[in-house]
Amino acid sequence: MAVTRPFTREQRATIVYGMLVFVLILALLQLWLLTATMNAYLGGDDTVIWPAAGASLLCLTLNVGLWRYLLRMERART
Amino acid sequence: MSRVDARVDTPGREGLTGTAPANLYTPVVDTEDITVAPDGRPMDEQPRWRRDFPIDVPEDLYVARRDFMKFMVLTSLAFTAGQFWIVAQNWLRRRRGVPELKRIAGIADLPVGGALTFVYPQDTDRCVLIRLEADVLVAYSQQCTHLSCAVIPQAERNRLYCPCHEGAFDLRSGRPIAGPPNRPLTRVVLDVRGQDIYATGIELRTV
Numbered sequence: 001m002a003v004t005r006p007f008t009r010e011q012r013a014t015i016v017y018g019m020l021v022f023v024l025i026l027a028l029l030q031l032w033l034l035t036a037t038m039n040a041y042l043g044g045d046d047t048v049i050w051p052a053a054g055a056s057l058l059c060l061t062l063n064v065g066l067w068r069y070l071l072r073m074e075r076a077r078t
Numbered sequence: 079m080s081r082v083d084a085r086v087d088t089p090g091r092e093g094l095t096g097t098a099p100a101n102l103y104t105p106v107v108d109t110e111d112i113t114v115a116p117d118g119r120p121m122d123e124q125p126r127w128r129r130d131f132p133i134d135v136p137e138d139l140y141v142a143r144r145d146f147m148k149f150m151v152l153t154s155l156a157f158t159a160g161q162f163w164i165v166a167q168n169w170l171r172r173r174r175g176v177p178e179l180k181r182i183a184g185i186a187d188l189p190v191g192g193a194l195t196f197v198y199p200q201d202t203d204r205c206v207l208i209r210l211e212a213d214v215l216v217a218y219s220q221q222c223t224h225l226s227c228a229v230i231p232q233a234e235r236n237r238l239y240c241p242c243h244e245g246a247f248d249l250r251s252g253r254p255i256a257g258p259p260n261r262p263l264t265r266v267v268l269d270v271r272g273q274d275i276y277a278t279g280i281e282l283r284t285v
Contacts, residue, residue, distance in 0.1 A: 009136050016143045023150045030157035037164055042223070043261050044282025046168050053161040060158040067151045070144060 006076055015073065019066045026059040033059075113137060182207055182217070182268075182275045193231040195220065198266055198277045205266050206231055206238070207275065208249065215275060217266035218252045224259040238263065252283075261285075 007015065037052040112134045115124050121132075132138050177199030188194060193208040196217075204220040208231050218238065220228045227242035237255065238247040245257030252263035267279040 009140060013136065013140050013143065016140060016147060020143060020147050020150070023147055023154070027150050027154045027157065030154055030161075034157050034160050034164075037161060039261065040284060041164050041168060042282070043284030045284050046172075049165055049168050053158075053165050056158045056161040060154050063151045063154040067147065070147065074144075 007073060012073065016070065019070060023063050023066060026063055030056050030059050177277070177279055179269075180277045182277055185270065185273050185275060188215075188275075191233045193233070196277075199280065204228065205277075207266075207268075208233065210250065215268050215270070216250065216252070217268055217277065218247070219264035219266065219280070221264070222259055223254070223261040223263060224257070229263065253285075 033052050033056050037048055040046070040048050113121055113132050115121060115128060121129060130141055132141060180198055182196045182198070183194060188207065188209045190209050190212055193206055195204055195206050197203055198205050205217055206220045206229070207215065207217040209215050210233070218229075222229050222240040222242065222245055224240065224243055224245050227240050229238040229240045229245075229247060231249065232239050233249065236249045238249060238252070240246065240257065240259070243258050245259045246255050247253060247259065247263050248255050252265055254260060254262065262283045262285070265281040265283065266277050267281055269276045269278045
């Protein structure tokens with residue numbers, strides 16, 4: 001049986017900082033994707049629309065995965 | 079003689095193998111953990127709303143970062159929704175198909191250097207037709223590509239001017255030459271048949 005020990009508050013703060021960096025980078029990437037796709041769509045170029053939507057969905061999946069890890073970490077604490 | 083299991087997580091042997099400090103599994107006491115609920119029970123047993131409003135700095139720092147992360151994940155969701163909104167809009171645009179042929183005016187109605195407005199392809203899409211020379215006609219959407227203000231043709235300055243943010247487009251090509259717009263105006267494809275000018279389609283452009 002694996003023994004798990006809840007993280008200390010300092011450890012949790014460090015982890016949440018690290019995850020925040022990733023989430024912010026991914027959200028910025030999504031913002032850039034959205035503006036670039038909108039520009040292409042308004043300019044009549046629809047070749048990038050589906051790939052950009054897929055990339056944005058991938059970023060969201062990663063972000064939700066990180067968020068779920070944070071929730072699991074909180075549940076392990078209680 | 080049984081073999082010694084060197085793993086630290088073997089039941090009953092925690093902390094005894096010499097690979098971890100003996101206090102590894104003792105509760106960690108945080109000297110800054112000073113939040114005490116009114117009922118005296120530990121914070122972990124308190125309702126969610128109380129845990130979300132801690133009074134000690136390290137816990138407040140953690141909660142604030144956690145909530146900011148939640149906000150950013152929701153922002154990420156909004157960006158993804160925006161991407162799929164573009165997908166839906168593109169699908170609707172494709173479904174509308176090619177705009178119909180539409181007579182705009184007679185050549186005699188438009189003097190050289192003159193301009194007139196018309197709607198194409200929908201009744202809400204205002205466009206402007208300009209006669210640059212006797213046999214040179216151009217037509218563009220009147221919506222500025224920055225924030226959709228109506229552009230005004232200024233033939234004497236060879237430009238279409240957007241008064242909202244001082245934007246300007248080249249009269250012959252419709253490409254941006256000044257101000258915030260970075261996409262050319264939507265061009266209306268023209269066809270002169272006899273003495274009449276027809277709009278036959280629209281050309282969206284990114285550069």
